[in-house]
Amino acid sequence: MNSPNSFRTQPDDRGHFGDFGGRYVAETLMPLILDLEREYRAAQVDPAFAAEFDDLMKHYVGRPSPLYYAERLTEALGGAQVWFKRDELNHTGAHKINNCIGQILLARRMGKTRIIAETGAGQHGVATATVCARFGLPCVIYMGAEDVKRQSPNVFRMKLLGAEVVPVTSGGATLKDAMNEGLRDWVANVHDTFYIIGTAAGPHPYPEMVRNFQSVIGTEARAQMLERAGRLPDLLIACIGGGSNALGLFHPFLDDADVKMLGVEAAGHGLDGDEHAASLLGGAPGVLHGNKTYLLQDEDGQITEGHSISAGLDYPGIGPEHAWLKESERVEYTAVTDNEALEGFQLLCRTEGIIPALEPSHAIAAVADRAKQMSEDQIILMNLCGRGDKDIFTVAEKLGVEI
Amino acid sequence: MNKFTAAFSKPHAAFVAFITAGDGDTAANLDALAAGGADVIELGMPFTDPMADGPAIQAANLRSLGAGTTTADVLQIATDFRARRPDIPLVLMGYANPMIRRGPEWFAQSAAKAGVDGVICVDIPPEEDDALGPALRDQGIAPIRLATPTTDAARLPQVLEGSQGFVYYVSVAGITGKQQAATASIEENVARIKQSTDLPVAVGFGVRTPEQAADIAKVADGVVVGSAFIDLVEKFGQDAPAKLQELTTAMVAAIKDARA
Numbered sequence: 028m029n030s031p032n033s034f035r036t037q038p039d040d041r042g043h044f045g046d047f048g049g050r051y052v053a054e055t056l057m058p059l060i061l062d063l064e065r066e067y068r069a070a071q072v073d074p075a076f077a078a079e080f081d082d083l084m085k086h087y088v089g090r091p092s093p094l095y096y097a098e099r100l101t102e103a104l105g106g107a108q109v110w111f112k113r114d115e116l117n118h119t120g121a122h123k124i125n126n127c128i129g130q131i132l133l134a135r136r137m138g139k140t141r142i143i144a145e146t147g148a149g150q151h152g153v154a155t156a157t158v159c160a161r162f163g164l165p166c167v168i169y170m171g172a173e174d175v176k177r178q179s180p181n182v183f184r185m186k187l188l189g190a191e192v193v194p195v196t197s198g199g200a201t202l203k204d205a206m207n208e209g210l211r212d213w214v215a216n217v218h219d220t221f222y223i224i225g226t227a228a229g230p231h232p233y234p235e236m237v238r239n240f241q242s243v244i245g246t247e248a249r250a251q252m253l254e255r256a257g258r259l260p261d262l263l264i265a266c267i268g269g270g271s272n273a274l275g276l277f278h279p280f281l282d283d284a285d286v287k288m289l290g291v292e293a294a295g296h297g298l299d300g301d302e303h304a305a306s307l308l309g310g311a312p313g314v315l316h317g318n319k320t321y322l323l324q325d326e327d328g329q330i331t332e333g334h335s336i337s338a339g340l341d342y343p344g345i346g347p348e349h350a351w352l353k354e355s356e357r358v359e360y361t362a363v364t365d366n367e368a369l370e371g372f373q374l375l376c377r378t379e380g381i382i383p384a385l386e387p388s389h390a391i392a393a394v395a396d397r398a399k400q401m402s403e404d405q406i407i408l409m410n411l412c413g414r415g416d417k418d419i420f421t422v423a424e425k426l427g428v429e430i
Numbered sequence: 431m432n433k434f435t436a437a438f439s440k441p442h443a444a445f446v447a448f449i450t451a452g453d454g455d456t457a458a459n460l461d462a463l464a465a466g467g468a469d470v471i472e473l474g475m476p477f478t479d480p481m482a483d484g485p486a487i488q489a490a491n492l493r494s495l496g497a498g499t500t501t502a503d504v505l506q507i508a509t510d511f512r513a514r515r516p517d518i519p520l521v522l523m524g525y526a527n528p529m530i531r532r533g534p535e536w537f538a539q540s541a542a543k544a545g546v547d548g549v550i551c552v553d554i555p556p557e558e559d560d561a562l563g564p565a566l567r568d569q570g571i572a573p574i575r576l577a578t579p580t581t582d583a584a585r586l587p588q589v590l591e592g593s594q595g596f597v598y599y600v601s602v603a604g605i606t607g608k609q610q611a612a613t614a615s616i617e618e619n620v621a622r623i624k625q626s627t628d629l630p631v632a633v634g635f636g637v638r639t640p641e642q643a644a645d646i647a648k649v650a651d652g653v654v655v656g657s658a659f660i661d662l663v664e665k666f667g668q669d670a671p672a673k674l675q676e677l678t679t680a681m682v683a684a685i686k687d688a689r690a
Contacts, residue, residue: 041557049557049558050555050558051526051555053576054555054578054580054581054589055482055600057581058581197485197488197492198478198479198492203479210482215602215603215604217580218603313527313530314525314527314553314561315479315527316479316481326531328501328527328529328531329477329478329527330479
């Protein structure tokens with residue numbers, strides 16, 4: 028594939044990232060998707076919209092998040108300097124809130140009075156419930172019944188924030204089924220309901236819109252890096268489930284030719300079996316949830332369940348822009364197993380006094396691997412996209428500790 | 431005259447019957463629908479993630495997949511039905527991913543070889559027609575599009591462009607098998623669509639009883655029933671064919687009376 032002049036001009040006006048993306052939705056939703064796109068385009072050029080977004084980012088979310096040089100981790104690894112973009116310090120403890128603020132402002136602008144969302148581990152559900160409480164809008168969160176059981180603290184958080192949590196029992200009762208149920212609700216309530224999708228996937232314009240809201244991460248980090256280190260990093264690393272935190276970091280750097288990028292998928296028990304959630308490395312192109320992208324699927328196109336120690340990564344698809352970035356070879360993708368992520372988790376706890384979420388623990392494992400292969404004057408910048416309070420029970424169980 | 435034209439040229443509205451392939455004894459169930467007088471058959475291709483379907487058809491999809499149904503099985507069911515009943519138009523209905531998994535050309539050729547007359551793909555709107563539409567039309571298979579209450583006048587021409595066979599008007603903004611729209615709104619929307627196309631317009635989603643079918647038969651060219659059949663397949667299993675034929679006969683009788 029020839030390199031395009033810019034990697035930052037996707038998608039095209041039909042919402043396609045090369046062969047990927049698009050608007051694969053039922054006709055009932057199509058007019059609504061088109062309406063959403065019109066409203067989003069209007070909001071993009073409205074200084075008042077940007078001003079409200081920026082104000083909430085600063086005073087409610089706590090942005091800009093710090094750029095942190097991880098000195099002891101760097102010493103421990105003995106290679107490239109490791110820097111973190113500290114998005115785990117955001118209000119609600121992850122990057123998810125960036126996107127939720129953007130989408131709820133758009134929902135208000137469109138006059139929608141009811142919010143729905145899907146959630147897997149519960150982080151996006153909590154972020155959505157948070158912004159709904161902040162703006163006084165009723166909120167329904169669809170969550171796989173299995174996930175409701177596994178993530179009870181987040182279920183309680185959502186309820187405290189006033190959300191109605193609906194356990195989804197159809198299909199495998201996990202994240203993809205919650206997304207199906209969200210789409211079914213939306214189809215039946217298009218007149219008053221806004222669907223806040225949690226990652227850079229779904230029908231156009233969601234992948235572009237979510238990426239743009241999350242790009243606050245990379246835009247800040249790029250300026251902070253230039254200010255602190257006087258130069259751009261050599262390598263960006265981020266974990267990938269649907270891929271919104273990675274795109275948020277990567278996108279503002281895509282045209283910096285000397286900055287390499289590495290996306291880290293969840294290899295679960297290993298890519299050689301079925302128990303992983305690596306759509307790019309272990310899946311094939313297909314259509315699900317409104318977009319064409321890489322999917323975990325069988326030879327007949329039936330969707331298979333992903334597995335990861337991290338409930339935030341076990342979605343069987345991935346944002347379509349990542350599919351395009353893979354095929355255009357601008358971004359390299361790798362995968363990290365459950366056990367490697369657990370090691371990354373513990374490494375960061377002990378060297379830096381930061382308890383990371385299991386999702387970015389996958390990225391930490393990749394950082395540990397790459398830093399050792401690089402020289403001391405090189406810089407790795409990793410997005411630390413979530414904090415690990417929610418995961419301590421899972422980790423304790425894996426480590427055989429009773430708490 | 432193609433099979434669709436014949437099916438929609440009868441003195442009464444066409445009765446379009448849907449069941450999911452691989453859920454129960456599909457061959458016997460299809461024969462029962464045909465024996466009961468169904469004018470068009472829609473055969474659902476099972477998919478793990480049937481986003482536009484309500485609980486009844488979702489469960490049918492999972493039962494079928496749970497029984498091990500493959501794409502090859504669906505095509506074989508179609509082939510065998512076509513051999514037994516050369517006259518009745520046969521439509522495959524389902525979602526994009528199983529249809530394009532081996533490439534749209536492979537699917538269109540296989541469906542054509544199986545004797546399929548039309549394909550309804552729920553999640554390929556006209557905007558993404560390239561993903562399947564050209565391959566179907568090349569093989570002489572009708573891409574049947576959905577129009578909905580949210581399809582406004584500005585958008586309707588785009589939906590009709592490239593549509594063949596008939597237009598499937600989804601009477602409610604929602605999922606399959608739930609509630610039925612008011613007849614007045616259906617009448618208005620069907621009339622609106624018919625002003626823009628010569629294709630027949632069949633109405634579905636939420637039609638469960640002969641009385642409802644009769645109401646729609648007064649204002650549309652066809653009536654689609656799915657979830658009510660699926661419920662019978664679930665409830666009666668191997669004994670479903672007799673029940674399916676009974677309901678089909680009642681639906682067809684009500685439809686014939688509707689314009690009398």
